Amino acid sequence: MAEPIFACTMKDLQQNGGRKRMTIDGKDIFILLHKGQLYAFDSFCYHAGGPLYQGDIEDTSEYSCIVCPWHKYKLTVQSGEGLYYSVNPQDLKSPPQLCSKGAKQRTHVVTRQEDRLYITFSYTVKPLGTVESDHYNGLLM
Ligand code: FES
Numbered sequence: 001m002a003e004p005i006f007a008c009t010m011k012d013l014q015q016n017g018g019r020k021r022m023t024i025d026g027k028d029i030f031i032l033l034h035k036g037q038l039y040a041f042d043s044f045c046y047h048a049g050g051p052l053y054q055g056d057i058e059d060t061s062e063y064s065c066i067v068c069p070w071h072k073y074k075l076t077v078q079s080g081e082g083l084y085y086s087v088n089p090q091d092l093k094s095p096p097q098l099c100s101k102g103a104k105q106r107t108h109v110v111t112r113q114e115d116r117l118y119i120t121f122s123y124t125v126k127p128l129g130t131v132e133s134d135h136y137n138g139l140l141m
Contacts, residue, residue: 004111004118007031007040011115021053024119027137031110031117032057032077034064039077040108040119041066046082046133047073052105060098080105080131105133 005024008031013020018033021043028043030053045052050070058065058074065074065083074083082101088094109120 002120004109004120007110007117007119009115010112010117013117019053025121027121029108029119031119032066034077037077038110038112038117040110041075041080042106042108042133042137044133044136045070045073045075046080046104046131046136047071049136062098075105078107079103080107080133103131106131106137 007022007024007029008020013031013033019030021028021030023029029040030043032039032041034057041052043053044050045055045068047068048070050068052066052068052075055066055068057077058067063083064077066077067074075081076083080103082104084099084101085096086099087096106122108122111118111120
């Protein structure tokens with residue numbers, strides 16, 4: 001079992017507007033504090049390597065998504081699942097439906113011990129296979 005690695009303090013994260021990018025063990029990641037919850041992702045977007053760490057947060061009734069600044073792809077903060085709106089061409093009067101592309105962006109586990117935040121990389125917890133963002137984050141050659 002992998003040991004959690006110290007990432008930063010909660011105070012440091014809050015002083016950075018609830019978002020902090022860093023390199024740990026050669027991996028470029030960022031931690032996000034959103035609605036009191038902590039999340040961690042690889043920094044570069046699965047689609048074309050865009051700066052996901054700069055993405056705005058968009059909340060729907062069901063999901064909170066980080067929106068990549070380059071092409072506006074939406075990824076859930078909870079799991080890195082890609083979401084998109086689908087229109088039924090046979091029923092154009094119905095509103096677009098939110099659909100899933102599956103897990104696209106690698107997320108990591110953030111734990112807190114008092115003011116200290118730790119990262120446990122997801123690829124060391126259990127073999128998850130690969131996700132598309134691994135290509136831009138040094139896991140796939
Ligand atoms: S690089 Fe992120 S949506 Fe295209």
